[in-house]
Amino acid sequence: MSAALLPKPQMRxxxxxxMKFHLLGAFVVxxxxxxxxxxxxxxxxxxxxxxxxxxxxxxxxxxxxxxAGVLESAPPK
Amino acid sequence: xLASRVFSLVGRRSISTSLCLRAHGHAxxxxxxxxxxxxxxxxxxxxxxxxxxxxxxxxxxxALKEKEKASWSALSVDEKVELYRIKFNETYAEMNxxxxxxxxxxxxxxxxxxxxxxxxxxxxxxMYGPVPHTFSDEWVSAQTKRMLDMRVxxxxxxxxxxDFDKNEWKK
Numbered sequence: 001m002s003a004a005l006l007p008k009p010q011m012r013x014x015x016x017x018x019m020k021f022h023l024l025g026a027f028v029v030x031x032x033x034x035x036x037x038x039x040x041x042x043x044x045x046x047x048x049x050x051x052x053x054x055x056x057x058x059x060x061x062x063x064x065x066x067x068a069g070v071l072e073s074a075p076p077k
Numbered sequence: 078x079l080a081s082r083v084f085s086l087v088g089r090r091s092i093s094t095s096l097c098l099r100a101h102g103h104a105x106x107x108x109x110x111x112x113x114x115x116x117x118x119x120x121x122x123x124x125x126x127x128x129x130x131x132x133x134x135x136x137x138x139x140a141l142k143e144k145e146k147a148s149w150s151a152l153s154v155d156e157k158v159e160l161y162r163i164k165f166n167e168t169y170a171e172m173n174x175x176x177x178x179x180x181x182x183x184x185x186x187x188x189x190x191x192x193x194x195x196x197x198x199x200x201x202x203x204m205y206g207p208v209p210h211t212f213s214d215e216w217v218s219a220q221t222k223r224m225l226d227m228r229v230x231x232x233x234x235x236x237x238x239x240d241f242d243k244n245e246w247k248k
Contacts, residue, residue: 061228065228068226068227069226070223
């Protein structure tokens with residue numbers, strides 16, 4: 001036991017090191033989640049809506065719904 | 078002051094605890110109960126507990142403690158370890174060692190989940206009546222057709238999955 005001394009462990013700055021690690025990690029994880037949501041959910045959804053309404057004809061849609069008989073005040077005949 | 082008033086009202090005898098009763102026989106000095114003295118704890122955030130682990134030393138241990146008063150380089154490794162074990166119960170490594178408790182917990186949780194599943198199966202088979210008629214296949218398909226006719230959720234939802242030209246679900 002007295003032959004080889006163990007290396008002196010880190011005595012100071014333990015909380016500071018832990019805080020630095022966790023602050024950085026929290027920032028990266030939260031920013032990452034936000035970025036992931038933006039590019040995986042929000043942007044595709046905006047694109048889908050833009051594409052849908054680019055070539056949308058409301059009158060054609062109305063005629064289709066009327067013909068199917070789902071409009072109470074606009075019967076099919 | 079008020080406490081002594083209460084004493085005279087209710088009577089000393091009924092308020093005395095067992096400790097006080099014992100004190101009356103020992104000239105008023107109460108032996109300190111174990112729970113009132115500082116205790117030894119194995120905790121990561123308490124590196125030097127208030128008392129040593131071993132309270133009553135054997136003759137051998139007392140001799141070792143005497144030897145400790147001299148130069149420490151005269152102590153052998155085993156003696157140093159013995160002195161450590163007198164002062165502390167577990168080393169930090171032993172204290173922080175993980176257990177296999179998680180296996181028991183996981184097993185218990187899964188077991189009770191399974192048991193709950195069996196109970197639910199029994200309930201469905203023996204207890205519940207038939208589901209409402211609105212769950213039948215004909216009703217659900219008529220319902221879905223009406224949703225498509227109304228163009229429900231046309232952008233990303235159900236109507237977006239239907240091919241109106243081929244009259245079938247999109248691949």
